[in-house]
Amino acid sequence: MPKSSxxxxxxxxxxxxxxxxxxxAQQQLVPAQSSIEFTAKQMxxxxxxxFKKFDAQVAFDPAKPAxxxxxxxxxxxxxxxxxxxxxxxxxxxxWFNVVKFPQATFESSSIKALGGGKFDVAGKLTIKxxxxxxxxxxxxxxxxxxxxxxxxxxxxxxxFKIGDGEWSDTSMVADEVQVKFKLALTGVGKV
Amino acid sequence: MTRSSLATAPTxxxxxxxxxxxxxxxxxxxxxxxxxxxxxxxxSPTRMKLYxxxxxxxxxxxxxxxxxxxxRFTHRPPALPVAVEQAMPGWQKLAHHGTHLAMYLLFxxxxxxxxxxxxxxxxxxxxxxxxxxxxxxxxxxxxxxFFKLGHATLAFTLAGLVLAHVAAVLKHQWVDxxxxxxxxxxxxG
Numbered sequence: 421m422p423k424s425s426x427x428x429x430x431x432x433x434x435x436x437x438x439x440x441x442x443x444x445a446q447q448q449l450v451p452a453q454s455s456i457e458f459t460a461k462q463m464x465x466x467x468x469x470x471f472k473k474f475d476a477q478v479a480f481d482p483a484k485p486a487x488x489x490x491x492x493x494x495x496x497x498x499x500x501x502x503x504x505x506x507x508x509x510x511x512x513x514x515w516f517n518v519v520k521f522p523q524a525t526f527e528s529s530s531i532k533a534l535g536g537g538k539f540d541v542a543g544k545l546t547i548k549x550x551x552x553x554x555x556x557x558x559x560x561x562x563x564x565x566x567x568x569x570x571x572x573x574x575x576x577x578x579x580f581k582i583g584d585g586e587w588s589d590t591s592m593v594a595d596e597v598q599v600k601f602k603l604a605l606t607g608v609g610k611v
Numbered sequence: 612m613t614r615s616s617l618a619t620a621p622t623x624x625x626x627x628x629x630x631x632x633x634x635x636x637x638x639x640x641x642x643x644x645x646x647x648x649x650x651x652x653x654x655s656p657t658r659m660k661l662y663x664x665x666x667x668x669x670x671x672x673x674x675x676x677x678x679x680x681x682x683r684f685t686h687r688p689p690a691l692p693v694a695v696e697q698a699m700p701g702w703q704k705l706a707h708h709g710t711h712l713a714m715y716l717l718f719x720x721x722x723x724x725x726x727x728x729x730x731x732x733x734x735x736x737x738x739x740x741x742x743x744x745x746x747x748x749x750x751x752x753x754x755x756x757f758f759k760l761g762h763a764t765l766a767f768t769l770a771g772l773v774l775a776h777v778a779a780v781l782k783h784q785w786v787d788x789x790x791x792x793x794x795x796x797x798x799x800g
Protein backbone atom coordinates (compact mmCIF):
# COMPACT_ATOMS: atom_id res chain seq x y z
CA MET A 421 0.00 0.00 0.00
CA PRO A 422 1.43 3.43 -0.96
CA LYS A 423 2.14 5.72 1.96
CA SER A 424 -0.38 8.41 0.95
CA SER A 425 -3.30 6.01 0.67
CA UNK A 426 -2.36 4.49 4.06
CA UNK A 427 -2.50 7.94 5.63
CA UNK A 428 -5.78 8.84 4.00
CA UNK A 429 -7.14 5.50 5.12
CA UNK A 430 -6.06 6.29 8.68
CA UNK A 431 -7.68 9.71 8.46
CA UNK A 432 -10.90 8.19 7.21
CA UNK A 433 -10.89 5.63 9.96
CA UNK A 434 -10.34 8.34 12.56
CA UNK A 435 -13.19 10.39 11.15
CA UNK A 436 -15.52 7.41 11.27
CA UNK A 437 -14.44 6.63 14.82
CA UNK A 438 -15.02 10.20 15.94
CA UNK A 439 -18.41 10.28 14.27
CA UNK A 440 -19.39 7.12 16.13
CA UNK A 441 -18.60 8.71 19.48
CA UNK A 442 -20.87 11.32 21.03
CA UNK A 443 -19.76 14.83 20.26
CA UNK A 444 -18.84 15.86 23.80
CA ALA A 445 -15.79 14.83 25.76
CA GLN A 446 -16.02 11.77 28.00
CA GLN A 447 -17.25 12.32 31.52
CA GLN A 448 -15.15 11.53 34.55
CA LEU A 449 -16.17 9.56 37.60
CA VAL A 450 -15.28 11.09 40.97
CA PRO A 451 -14.71 7.93 43.05
CA ALA A 452 -14.43 9.74 46.39
CA GLN A 453 -17.99 11.02 46.05
CA SER A 454 -19.40 7.82 44.62
CA SER A 455 -20.58 4.64 46.26
CA ILE A 456 -21.98 1.24 45.45
CA GLU A 457 -23.83 -0.33 48.32
CA PHE A 458 -26.03 -3.36 48.62
CA THR A 459 -28.50 -4.72 51.12
CA ALA A 460 -29.04 -8.44 51.50
CA LYS A 461 -31.47 -10.04 53.93
CA GLN A 462 -30.42 -12.89 56.17
CA MET A 463 -33.42 -14.45 57.97
CA UNK A 464 -35.13 -11.08 57.75
CA UNK A 465 -32.09 -9.18 59.01
CA UNK A 466 -30.95 -6.48 56.60
CA UNK A 467 -27.17 -6.54 56.07
CA UNK A 468 -25.32 -3.71 54.37
CA UNK A 469 -22.29 -4.07 52.21
CA UNK A 470 -20.35 -2.05 49.68
CA PHE A 471 -17.73 -2.21 46.98
CA LYS A 472 -14.85 0.11 47.60
CA LYS A 473 -13.24 -0.03 44.15
CA PHE A 474 -15.04 0.59 40.91
CA ASP A 475 -14.67 2.62 37.75
CA ALA A 476 -16.87 3.89 34.97
CA GLN A 477 -16.37 4.99 31.39
CA VAL A 478 -19.14 7.37 30.64
CA ALA A 479 -19.99 9.03 27.35
CA PHE A 480 -23.26 10.64 28.23
CA ASP A 481 -25.06 13.56 26.65
CA PRO A 482 -28.41 14.27 28.33
CA ALA A 483 -29.60 15.78 25.06
CA LYS A 484 -28.74 12.63 23.11
CA PRO A 485 -29.37 9.68 25.41
CA ALA A 486 -29.72 7.32 22.46
CA UNK A 487 -26.05 7.73 21.50
CA UNK A 488 -24.77 7.78 25.08
CA UNK A 489 -22.93 4.84 26.56
CA UNK A 490 -21.96 3.73 30.03
CA UNK A 491 -19.55 1.00 30.95
CA UNK A 492 -19.08 0.17 34.55
CA UNK A 493 -16.62 -2.14 36.29
CA UNK A 494 -16.56 -3.20 39.92
CA UNK A 495 -13.63 -4.94 41.60
CA UNK A 496 -15.32 -7.85 43.33
CA UNK A 497 -12.34 -8.17 45.69
CA UNK A 498 -13.17 -4.76 47.19
CA UNK A 499 -16.41 -6.04 48.72
CA UNK A 500 -16.91 -5.47 52.42
CA UNK A 501 -19.77 -5.97 54.85
CA UNK A 502 -17.97 -4.36 57.74
CA UNK A 503 -17.12 -7.52 59.69
CA UNK A 504 -13.85 -9.41 59.45
CA UNK A 505 -15.65 -12.74 59.46
CA UNK A 506 -17.92 -12.02 56.49
CA UNK A 507 -15.18 -10.17 54.60
CA UNK A 508 -13.07 -13.31 54.78
CA UNK A 509 -15.90 -15.36 53.25
CA UNK A 510 -17.10 -13.12 50.40
CA UNK A 511 -14.07 -13.58 48.07
CA UNK A 512 -14.44 -17.38 48.24
CA UNK A 513 -15.71 -19.35 45.20
CA UNK A 514 -19.13 -19.92 46.72
CA TRP A 515 -19.73 -16.13 46.89
CA PHE A 516 -17.89 -13.84 44.44
CA ASN A 517 -15.05 -16.14 43.39
CA VAL A 518 -12.71 -13.18 43.18
CA VAL A 519 -9.74 -15.17 41.86
CA LYS A 520 -11.66 -16.36 38.81
CA PHE A 521 -13.97 -13.35 38.38
CA PRO A 522 -12.11 -10.29 39.67
CA GLN A 523 -14.53 -7.88 38.02
CA ALA A 524 -18.25 -7.43 37.60
CA THR A 525 -19.35 -5.26 34.68
CA PHE A 526 -22.32 -3.36 33.43
CA GLU A 527 -22.49 -2.31 29.80
CA SER A 528 -25.33 -0.15 28.60
CA SER A 529 -27.15 -0.98 25.38
CA SER A 530 -29.74 1.80 25.33
CA ILE A 531 -30.57 4.84 27.41
CA LYS A 532 -34.04 6.31 27.46
CA ALA A 533 -34.89 9.73 28.90
CA LEU A 534 -38.05 9.70 30.99
CA GLY A 535 -38.03 13.45 31.73
CA GLY A 536 -37.35 15.27 34.96
CA GLY A 537 -33.77 14.04 35.11
CA LYS A 538 -34.86 10.39 35.09
CA PHE A 539 -33.47 7.79 32.72
CA ASP A 540 -33.86 4.10 32.07
CA VAL A 541 -30.50 2.57 31.32
CA ALA A 542 -30.83 -0.87 29.77
CA GLY A 543 -27.81 -3.07 29.50
CA LYS A 544 -26.01 -6.23 30.43
CA LEU A 545 -24.93 -6.92 33.98
CA THR A 546 -22.22 -9.55 34.26
CA ILE A 547 -21.23 -10.96 37.64
CA LYS A 548 -19.30 -14.15 38.21
CA UNK A 549 -19.47 -15.01 34.52
CA UNK A 550 -23.27 -14.82 34.28
CA UNK A 551 -24.78 -12.07 32.13
CA UNK A 552 -28.30 -10.80 32.77
CA UNK A 553 -30.21 -8.07 30.91
CA UNK A 554 -31.29 -5.38 33.34
CA UNK A 555 -32.88 -1.95 33.18
CA UNK A 556 -31.44 0.44 35.70
CA UNK A 557 -33.52 3.42 36.78
CA UNK A 558 -31.20 6.41 37.13
CA UNK A 559 -31.94 9.87 38.50
CA UNK A 560 -29.58 12.73 37.72
CA UNK A 561 -29.10 15.69 40.01
CA UNK A 562 -26.81 18.54 39.06
CA UNK A 563 -25.09 21.06 41.22
CA UNK A 564 -22.43 23.27 39.69
CA UNK A 565 -20.04 21.22 37.58
CA UNK A 566 -20.94 18.01 39.33
CA UNK A 567 -23.67 15.59 38.29
CA UNK A 568 -24.80 12.84 40.63
CA UNK A 569 -26.47 9.74 39.26
CA UNK A 570 -28.39 7.69 41.81
CA UNK A 571 -30.59 4.67 41.68
CA UNK A 572 -31.44 1.29 43.12
CA UNK A 573 -31.38 -1.93 41.17
CA UNK A 574 -32.91 -5.05 42.67
CA UNK A 575 -31.08 -8.15 41.48
CA UNK A 576 -31.50 -11.85 42.11
CA UNK A 577 -28.27 -13.13 43.60
CA UNK A 578 -28.89 -16.72 42.49
CA UNK A 579 -29.01 -15.65 38.82
CA PHE A 580 -25.28 -14.98 39.33
CA LYS A 581 -24.69 -17.90 41.71
CA ILE A 582 -23.67 -15.52 44.48
CA GLY A 583 -24.01 -17.71 47.54
CA ASP A 584 -23.92 -21.11 45.89
CA GLY A 585 -24.28 -24.58 47.34
CA GLU A 586 -25.51 -24.62 50.93
CA TRP A 587 -26.00 -20.84 50.75
CA SER A 588 -28.53 -21.07 47.90
CA ASP A 589 -31.26 -21.65 50.51
CA THR A 590 -33.29 -18.44 50.17
CA SER A 591 -34.97 -18.94 53.55
CA MET A 592 -31.52 -18.19 54.99
CA VAL A 593 -30.31 -15.48 52.62
CA ALA A 594 -33.02 -13.90 50.46
CA ASP A 595 -32.61 -14.11 46.68
CA GLU A 596 -33.29 -10.43 46.16
CA VAL A 597 -30.46 -8.01 46.82
CA GLN A 598 -30.88 -4.25 46.53
CA VAL A 599 -27.95 -2.57 44.84
CA LYS A 600 -27.83 1.13 45.56
CA PHE A 601 -25.45 3.36 43.66
CA LYS A 602 -24.39 6.97 43.74
CA LEU A 603 -22.04 8.11 41.01
CA ALA A 604 -20.57 11.58 40.94
CA LEU A 605 -19.59 12.68 37.44
CA THR A 606 -17.92 15.74 36.04
CA GLY A 607 -18.37 17.09 32.55
CA VAL A 608 -22.01 16.12 32.01
CA GLY A 609 -24.02 18.60 29.94
CA LYS A 610 -27.06 20.30 31.37
CA VAL A 611 -29.98 17.93 31.91
CA MET B 612 -48.71 -10.73 112.00
CA THR B 613 -51.91 -12.20 113.41
CA ARG B 614 -52.67 -15.85 113.71
CA SER B 615 -55.31 -15.75 110.96
CA SER B 616 -53.01 -14.07 108.41
CA LEU B 617 -50.33 -16.63 109.16
CA ALA B 618 -52.82 -19.39 108.41
CA THR B 619 -53.70 -17.87 105.02
CA ALA B 620 -50.16 -16.80 104.06
CA PRO B 621 -49.12 -18.85 101.00
CA THR B 622 -46.61 -21.63 101.58
CA UNK B 623 -46.13 -22.40 97.89
CA UNK B 624 -45.45 -20.40 94.78
CA UNK B 625 -48.48 -19.70 92.58
CA UNK B 626 -49.11 -21.58 89.33
CA UNK B 627 -47.94 -18.67 87.15
CA UNK B 628 -44.73 -18.19 89.12
CA UNK B 629 -44.05 -21.93 88.93
CA UNK B 630 -44.69 -22.04 85.17
CA UNK B 631 -42.42 -19.04 84.54
CA UNK B 632 -39.70 -20.48 86.78
CA UNK B 633 -39.47 -23.81 84.96
CA UNK B 634 -40.01 -22.42 81.47
CA UNK B 635 -37.33 -19.76 81.86
CA UNK B 636 -35.01 -22.10 83.73
CA UNK B 637 -35.07 -24.68 80.95
CA UNK B 638 -34.79 -21.96 78.28
CA UNK B 639 -31.71 -20.56 80.04
CA UNK B 640 -29.97 -23.93 80.10
CA UNK B 641 -30.87 -24.48 76.45
CA UNK B 642 -29.60 -21.04 75.47
CA UNK B 643 -26.31 -21.57 77.26
CA UNK B 644 -25.83 -24.89 75.44
CA UNK B 645 -26.72 -23.34 72.08
CA UNK B 646 -24.49 -20.38 72.79
CA UNK B 647 -21.43 -22.41 73.65
CA UNK B 648 -21.94 -24.74 70.68
CA UNK B 649 -22.68 -22.20 67.97
CA UNK B 650 -19.81 -19.83 68.63
CA UNK B 651 -17.32 -22.55 67.69
CA UNK B 652 -18.97 -23.35 64.35
CA UNK B 653 -17.48 -22.11 61.07
CA UNK B 654 -19.61 -19.60 59.13
CA SER B 655 -22.41 -21.62 57.53
CA PRO B 656 -26.19 -21.46 57.11
CA THR B 657 -26.52 -23.76 60.14
CA ARG B 658 -24.51 -21.39 62.28
CA MET B 659 -26.59 -18.42 61.11
CA LYS B 660 -29.80 -20.30 61.91
CA LEU B 661 -28.57 -21.17 65.39
CA TYR B 662 -27.51 -17.58 66.01
CA UNK B 663 -30.92 -16.28 64.99
CA UNK B 664 -32.76 -18.85 67.10
CA UNK B 665 -30.51 -18.02 70.03
CA UNK B 666 -31.30 -14.31 69.60
CA UNK B 667 -35.06 -14.85 69.23
CA UNK B 668 -35.18 -17.12 72.27
CA UNK B 669 -33.07 -14.63 74.22
CA UNK B 670 -35.44 -11.80 73.35
CA UNK B 671 -38.45 -13.93 74.37
CA UNK B 672 -36.67 -14.74 77.62
CA UNK B 673 -36.00 -11.05 78.24
CA UNK B 674 -39.68 -10.22 77.74
CA UNK B 675 -40.83 -13.10 79.94
CA UNK B 676 -38.34 -12.08 82.63
CA UNK B 677 -40.00 -8.68 82.70
CA UNK B 678 -43.39 -10.39 83.08
CA UNK B 679 -41.88 -12.54 85.82
CA UNK B 680 -40.53 -9.59 87.78
CA UNK B 681 -43.81 -7.68 87.48
CA UNK B 682 -45.64 -10.81 88.59
CA ARG B 683 -43.34 -11.19 91.56
CA PHE B 684 -43.85 -7.58 92.61
CA THR B 685 -47.62 -7.99 92.47
CA HIS B 686 -47.76 -11.53 93.89
CA ARG B 687 -45.58 -11.92 96.97
CA PRO B 688 -43.61 -15.15 96.98
CA PRO B 689 -44.04 -17.40 100.03
CA ALA B 690 -41.69 -16.66 102.92
CA LEU B 691 -39.23 -19.38 103.87
CA PRO B 692 -40.85 -21.87 106.28
CA VAL B 693 -40.02 -20.77 109.84
CA ALA B 694 -38.22 -24.05 110.59
CA VAL B 695 -36.05 -23.74 107.49
CA GLU B 696 -35.20 -20.11 108.15
CA GLN B 697 -34.29 -20.84 111.78
CA ALA B 698 -31.99 -23.65 110.66
CA MET B 699 -30.10 -21.38 108.26
CA PRO B 700 -26.92 -19.65 109.44
CA GLY B 701 -26.56 -15.98 108.58
CA TRP B 702 -24.27 -16.53 105.63
CA GLN B 703 -26.79 -18.90 104.05
CA LYS B 704 -29.58 -16.34 104.35
CA LEU B 705 -27.28 -13.79 102.73
CA ALA B 706 -26.33 -16.23 99.97
CA HIS B 707 -29.99 -17.17 99.47
CA HIS B 708 -31.10 -13.58 98.93
CA GLY B 709 -27.91 -12.57 97.13
CA THR B 710 -28.10 -15.43 94.64
CA HIS B 711 -31.72 -14.73 93.82
CA LEU B 712 -31.14 -10.99 93.42
CA ALA B 713 -28.07 -11.57 91.23
CA MET B 714 -29.93 -14.09 89.07
CA TYR B 715 -32.79 -11.67 88.54
CA LEU B 716 -30.36 -8.92 87.53
CA LEU B 717 -28.64 -11.29 85.11
CA PHE B 718 -31.97 -12.38 83.58
CA UNK B 719 -31.90 -8.86 82.12
CA UNK B 720 -28.19 -8.14 81.81
CA UNK B 721 -27.36 -11.30 79.83
CA UNK B 722 -29.95 -10.84 77.04
CA UNK B 723 -29.40 -7.07 76.94
CA UNK B 724 -25.64 -7.45 76.42
CA UNK B 725 -26.36 -10.06 73.74
CA UNK B 726 -28.73 -7.66 72.02
CA UNK B 727 -26.14 -4.86 72.25
CA UNK B 728 -23.47 -7.18 70.85
CA UNK B 729 -25.69 -8.06 67.90
CA UNK B 730 -26.41 -4.38 67.19
CA UNK B 731 -22.77 -3.34 67.54
CA UNK B 732 -21.69 -6.16 65.21
CA UNK B 733 -24.02 -4.76 62.53
CA UNK B 734 -26.63 -7.50 62.76
CA UNK B 735 -29.81 -5.90 64.06
CA UNK B 736 -32.20 -8.40 65.63
CA UNK B 737 -35.33 -9.16 63.64
CA UNK B 738 -37.52 -11.16 66.03
CA UNK B 739 -38.79 -14.33 64.31
CA UNK B 740 -37.43 -12.88 61.06
CA UNK B 741 -40.33 -10.40 60.98
CA UNK B 742 -40.17 -7.81 63.71
CA UNK B 743 -37.11 -5.55 63.63
CA UNK B 744 -35.95 -4.55 67.10
CA UNK B 745 -34.33 -1.16 67.65
CA UNK B 746 -30.55 -0.87 67.99
CA UNK B 747 -29.60 0.92 71.18
CA UNK B 748 -25.86 0.88 70.46
CA UNK B 749 -24.20 1.96 67.21
CA UNK B 750 -22.29 -0.35 64.88
CA UNK B 751 -18.71 -0.43 66.15
CA UNK B 752 -16.04 -3.08 66.21
CA UNK B 753 -14.71 -2.09 69.64
CA UNK B 754 -18.22 -1.96 71.15
CA UNK B 755 -18.96 -5.35 69.59
CA UNK B 756 -15.86 -6.84 71.23
CA PHE B 757 -16.81 -5.25 74.56
CA PHE B 758 -20.38 -6.57 74.54
CA LYS B 759 -19.30 -9.98 73.25
CA LEU B 760 -17.01 -10.40 76.24
CA GLY B 761 -19.64 -8.94 78.57
CA HIS B 762 -22.36 -11.25 77.26
CA ALA B 763 -20.17 -14.35 77.66
CA THR B 764 -18.88 -13.35 81.11
CA LEU B 765 -22.35 -12.57 82.46
CA ALA B 766 -23.83 -15.71 80.88
CA PHE B 767 -21.22 -17.92 82.58
CA THR B 768 -21.74 -16.03 85.84
CA LEU B 769 -25.46 -16.76 85.58
CA ALA B 770 -24.68 -20.40 84.79
CA GLY B 771 -22.55 -20.54 87.96
CA LEU B 772 -25.37 -19.04 90.04
CA VAL B 773 -27.85 -21.53 88.55
CA LEU B 774 -25.50 -24.35 89.58
CA ALA B 775 -25.30 -22.94 93.12
CA HIS B 776 -29.11 -22.62 93.12
CA VAL B 777 -29.54 -26.25 92.04
CA ALA B 778 -26.93 -27.42 94.56
CA ALA B 779 -28.83 -25.64 97.34
CA VAL B 780 -32.08 -27.28 96.22
CA LEU B 781 -30.44 -30.73 96.28
CA LYS B 782 -29.01 -30.04 99.74
CA HIS B 783 -32.43 -29.04 101.10
CA GLN B 784 -34.05 -32.03 99.42
CA TRP B 785 -31.63 -34.78 100.37
CA VAL B 786 -29.46 -33.50 103.20
CA ASP B 787 -31.90 -31.37 105.18
CA UNK B 788 -34.97 -33.35 104.04
CA UNK B 789 -37.09 -30.23 104.55
CA UNK B 790 -39.22 -30.56 101.40
CA UNK B 791 -38.49 -26.97 100.36
CA UNK B 792 -38.59 -27.99 96.71
CA UNK B 793 -42.33 -28.75 97.01
CA UNK B 794 -42.99 -25.00 96.96
CA UNK B 795 -41.81 -24.77 93.36
CA UNK B 796 -43.19 -28.06 92.03
CA UNK B 797 -46.40 -28.03 90.03
CA UNK B 798 -49.32 -30.02 91.39
CA UNK B 799 -51.25 -30.14 94.64
CA GLY B 800 -50.73 -27.47 97.26
